[in-house]
Amino acid sequence: MTRLILLMLGSGALLHAGLTDFKTIQEANQAYEAKEYGKSAALLKSLEVKSSQKEYDIGNALYKGQKYDEAIEAYDKAEGIDEATRLHNIGNSQFQKKEWDKAIESYEKALELKEDEDTRFNLELAKEQKKKEEEKKQQEQKKQDQKDDKKNDKDKNKDDKQNQDQKQNKNQKEQEKKKEDQKKKEDQQKKDEKDGKKKEEDKKKEGEKKKSDSQKEKKPQEKEGEKESSQSEAEKKKSKEEKLKEQELKRLMKKMGQKNTPTMMYQMGEGKKGERNEDAKPW
Known part of the structure; x- marks a missing residue:
């Protein structure tokens, strides 16, 4: 609902403007029609005259040039212009910035002052855009949540797998240790x-x-014992023989004493002269 700069020509503040100002206004108007909105706004700002209409038209040029923040500042300075129209244009600038709540508030204030079909349409459009944006945000948030859930599930599965692997490794190590x-x-x-x-x-x-x-210690003793025993037996044997000899000698002596036969004693003592027959008796 922007107005053409041509309206400035009818502004009372410009009735006493000089020829130069009119020329500047004309150039600004031509630039506006040529869609050179930045040039148009600059030419208007160069005017020394102070006017609400001037600020309003500067706001329109800035709005067309998509400089919405500067346009809002210009509209705010354009006090004295029809308030409903000014609020309508401020609402449009906020709409372009996608500041839905501020735009809705500006449109509603404008409608309170004056019912207008374009303002009403823009209000509903702003509400619809706000709703769509909220739904879009919700969908994006839902997608993000799903993505996060998926990531969390993936991380959980990864953690579960890691825990399972760690558990298996632990069990394996325990088995190996056992x-x-x-x-x-x-x-x-x-x-x-x-x-x-x-x-x-x-x-x-x-x-x-x-x-x-x-056994080694006992063997010498046993040998000594055997030796002693052997010696004892030899002595016994010798003693027995001696006894027999003595007995035999006594017997012979007794015989000889009885028969008085010295010759036989000689013969017994001289074995060489006549060997005695073992079976022969000395008597």
């Missing part, structure tokens, strides 16, 4: 059995050695 401990235990048992057998063998060998040493 096997290792069992092997150590079996090796220790084998070692203990081997050491036990070795101790038994050493003990047995030691016992056998002691027995052998004991």
Whole structure:
């Protein structure tokens, strides 16, 4: 609902403007028609005259040039222009900035002052755009939530997998440790059995050695005993023979004493002269 700058020509503030001002206004109007909105706004700003209409037209040129913040500032300075129209244009600038709540507020204020079909249309359009934007935000948020949920599920699955892997690794390590401990235990048992057998063998060998040493110590005694026994038997045998000889000698002496036969005694003493027959009797 912007107005053409041509309206400035009818402004009372410009009735006493000089020829130069009219020329500037004309150039600004031509630039506006040529859609050179920046040039048009600059020419209007160069006018020394102060007027609400001037600020309003500057706002229109800035609005067409899509400089909405500067346009709003110009409209705010254009006090004295029809308030409903001014609020309508401010609402349009806010609409272009997608400031839906501010635009809706400006349109509603304008409608309170004066019912206008364009303002009403823009109000409903602003509400609709706000609703669409909110729905879009909700959809985007929903998508983001789904994306986050998916990411969280993925991270959770990843964590679960990591936990499962860690658990499996832990179980595997525990099994390996159990096997290792069992092997150590079996090796220790084998070692203990081997050491036990070795101790038994050493003990047995030691016992056998002691027995052998004991037998070695006894053998000389036994030999000495045997020697003594042998000597005793020899002595006994010798003593027996001597006794027999003595008995035989006594018997012979007795015989000889009885028969008085010295010759036979000689013969017995001289074995060379006449060997005695073992069966022969001395008597």
